[in-house]
Amino acid sequence: MKLIRVQAIMHKEWREILRDRLFLTLAFVVPASLMLVFGYGISLDVENLPFAVLDQDRSAMSRDYLHRFIDSRYFDYQGDVRSVREIDSLLADSDIRFAIIIPPKFQENLLSGRPVAAQSLIDGVFPFRASTSKGYVIAINAAFNGELLAGYISRRLGVNLEQGMNMVQPVGVQLRYLYNQEVKSTWSIATALIMFVLMIIPPFLTALGVVREKENGSIYNIYASTVSRGEFLVGKLTPYVGIAIINMLILWLMVVFLFRAPFKGDPLFFFVASVIYVICTTGIGLLVSLIVRTQVAAMLMTVVVTIVPSVLYSGLLVPIASMAPQGQFEAHLFPAMYYTDIALGSFLKGIGLEQLWGRVLALSIYAAVLWTLGYLLFHKRPRS
Amino acid sequence: MNRHFTEMNTRLYMWWSRLAAMTVKELLQLGRDGFLMFAIFFLFxxxxxxxxxxxxxxxxxxxxxxxxxxxxxxxxxxxxxxxPYFKLGGEILDSRQGIRLLDQGKALVVLDIPEDFQKSLLNGEHTDVQVLVDSSNTVLGSLAASYSSQIIGQYGFDAALKRMGVNEKDLENVPMLVDQHRVWYNPNQNDQWFIPISELLVVITILAIMLPAAAVVREKEHGTIEQLMVSPLSPIQILLPKIISMTMVILLGTAVSLFLVILPLFHIPIKGSLLLFFSVTGLYAIATSGLGLFISTMSRNLAQAALLAILVLMPMIFLSGAWTPPEAMPAGLRQAMYFSPLYYFIEMSYGILLKGAGLRVLWDSLLNLTLLGGVIFAIGLWRFRRQFK
Structure with a gap:
């Protein structure tokens, strides 16, 4: 491998990138805007759930109960309905996500010491949202119930309300969240987005850059030259790795200064791990470009191998730990997951090489395999 | 008069036959790119x-x-x-060991039960149980916190009743709220009824934008568009066949995906009309192809088109409720969401497939999609035609 030839190819590629103004702009604008939009936009903190109420009692107690929902920031009150049928069509049209039905004689039964049912109908289409809504409803019901029972006991046993409360709910829960104390999904998501953006953009740039030469035929200049395949690949891809590294630094700064996520780990470790990851994702683009012949195919193949796994198998939205065993296995086949652990570990947990060396090793192996395959698959004398 | 009529007829015939010929050409071009076909097949x-x-x-x-x-x-x-929610990972000797396990990701929750827990319960005193949750993944963290609180709350309640000697029969004479929640459409909250359909809708969106954009830019990059421009074809006749053929591919792929993968594998009970679902899908594909056209008019090569497509696609997918609940979005972006055709497509698809909703319920979403799609498509078409001048 002669350095001067690598430099020449690099120079040529860099010129080409610089001269395509729109492409160059997009190569930096797209990653930053994805981070911006998703960092603010993707959130799993379910709030403002629209709901409706069917109050068949219309008493002071039913209103007191309903106001616990209406006044909560988790819910967005859409009004009263008259019949269950109305609820039906509101749910079907996604105008509301759940409904509460208060039976007749709600107050009368409670005052005369009988249990009453509080019915809620929840839209189950999005299972995560349904679980969350269910959790909110159960918590509000439990709180209301606690007060009811405490009042009942204090009347029956002649103790004060606070004692009654203690008797009904003797066990309290002290919840402590580690790593992300306010459970801000922004912190975790912005951090994981570094993984996501660097998984998508470098492969696209690389795959299209290489296939363009193939499709336009300009690659025949390389075939006919004295440049070896190793020299060509290194020279051709270095500018793309460079762009990706600059993007990585920009994203890092955005996460720290814009989204204010704490960076607790070792910057040098994170930088080195990120460079390995970027080399790895560029390698994915290289591999795609060597398999396909047209740019359209390159574009869709890149979608197949990057977007899908980086959304679902990376831990960005879907926790790997809760997947079915087969899903967990599939997740381990993609590099995204390892880098998510590295990013979250470096930012939120403040752990470094000591705990994460396995992940870094996996990424390095991945990168080595991809580039070796790329080298073996690239021929200066293509069949066909 | 008669002659005039025949002439018009011939013209109309010519118009349609050119359209058909171009559509066949587009389909052939797609079909001959093996890797492209494989990628489309894979996605579906x-x-x-x-x-x-x-x-x-x-x-x-x-x-x-x-x-x-x-x-x-x-x-x-x-x-x-x-x-199914939790499993016990064993006992630890002190809470520092617990934090170490959380650090390594080997545990999600550490439960810390104080001394004299039982004694306090028997004496009717208040006691606190400490729960440590790893919240670096928000989904898991918030669900784990919510479920542990429910479990502990229920336990405390049961323990209180036991201490007071209240049995099940006495409960009928206690004023309390009985929680009766029912989850509709997906009673067991089975993720397999949700995520595969979401993914299908996302795939449709990706293809509906990328395929037409690529089909146009490719002709520009190769210079074959010059050939088409000197042919007797009008801009519409160049453009429509691309959109028709891509929509055909998308509809076919959707059918394969629905009938050969989603229904046999995940046993989703389809409640509504499949005809309506496919019509909506076709409408959506045509509407969003306008975005693809728009992208194609802005770019000179496919690398530019691909980056622009990502810039349009990813926010659209993420902010429309395919992977995250739309209710979780901040207020400003929730307004933007109403301008995403995918938002209406998702609501309608789940409405038809899982909720069994028909046009009577969904007409407003359909109207919104049609209007939005019409505008997008018109802008794409206008930009496309302008290039020829």
Missing amino acids: TIDIVMTGNVRLELNHATVVVHDADHSEASRELIYRFRP
Whole structure:
């Protein structure tokens, strides 16, 4: 491998990138805007759930109960309905996500010491949202119930309300969240987005850059030259790795200064791990470009191998730990997951090489395999 | 008069036959690119199968326990942390060990039961149980916190009743609220009824934007568009065949995906009209192809087009409720969401497939999609035609 030839190819590629103004702009604008939009936009903190109420009692107690929902920031009150049928069509049209039905004689039964049912109908289409809504409803019901029972006991046993409360709910829960104390999904998501953006953009740039030469035929200049395949690949891809590294630094700064996520780990470790990851994702683009012949195919193949796994198998939205065993296995086949652990570990947990060396090793192996395959698959004398 | 009529007829015939010929050409061009066909096939089948393994639910999350009491009461509480949500990961000697396990990601929850837990319960005193949750993944963290609170709350309630000697029969004479929640459309909150369909809608969106954009830019890059411009074809006749053929591919892929993958594998009960679903899909594909056209008019080569497509696609997918609940979005972006055709497509698709809704309920979403699609398509077409001048 002669350095001067690598430099020449690099120079040529860099010129080409610089001269395509729109492409160059997009190569930096797209990653930053994805981070911006998703960092603010993707959130799993379910709030403002629209709901409706069917109050068949219309008493002071039913209103007191309903106001616990209406006044909560988790819910967005859409009004009263008259019949269950109305609820039906509101749910079907996604105008509301759940409904509460208060039976007749709600107050009368409670005052005369009988249990009453509080019915809620929840839209189950999005299972995560349904679980969350269910959790909110159960918590509000439990709180209301606690007060009811405490009042009942204090009347029956002649103790004060606070004692009654203690008797009904003797066990309290002290919840402590580690790593992300306010459970801000922004912190975790912005951090994981570094993984996501660097998984998508470098492969696209690389795959299209290489296939363009193939499709336009300009690659025949390389075939006919004295440049070896190793020299060509290194020279051709270095500018793309460079762009990706600059993007990585920009994203890092955005996460720290814009989204204010704490960076607790070792910057040098994170930088080195990120460079390995970027080399790895560029390698994915290289591999795609060597398999396909047209740019359209390159574009869709890149979608197949990057977007899908980086959304679902990376831990960005879907926790790997809760997947079915087969899903967990599939997740381990993609590099995204390892880098998510590295990013979250470096930012939120403040752990470094000591705990994460396995992940870094996996990424390095991945990168080595991809580039070796790329080298073996690239021929200066293509069949066909 | 008669002659005039025949002439018009011939013209109309010519117009249609040119359109048909161009559509065949587009289909052939697609079909001959083996890797492209493979990628499309993959997206509609294997990709969807793989998403069937994805869960957005707490599934056997590991709980480790620091039990300082070692009593019957504490054991009973610990025993309530069981599958499917939790599994016990053993006992630890102090809370520092617990934090180490959380650090390494080997446990999600540390349960810390204080000394004299049972004694306080028997004396009717208040006692606190400490729960440490790893919240670096928000989904797991918030679900784990919510479920553990429910379990502990229920345990406390049961213990209180037991101490007061209240049995089940007495409960009928206690004023209390009985929680009766029912989850509709997906009673068991089965993720397999949700994620594969979401993925299908996302795939349709990706293809509906990328394929037409690529089809146009490719002709520009190769220079074949010059040939088409000197032919007797009008801009519409160049453009429509691309959109028609891509929509045909998308509809075919959707049918394959729905009938050969989603229905046999995940046993989703389809409640509504499939004809309506496919009509909506076709309408959506045509509407969003306008975005693809728009992109194609802005770019000179496919690399530019691909980056622009990502810039349009990714926010659209993420902010329309395919992977995250739309209710979780900040207010400003929720307004922007109403301008995303995908938002209406998602609501309608789930409405038809899972909720069994018909046009009577969905007409407003359909109207919105049509209007929005009409505007997008018109802008795309206008930009496309302008290039020829």
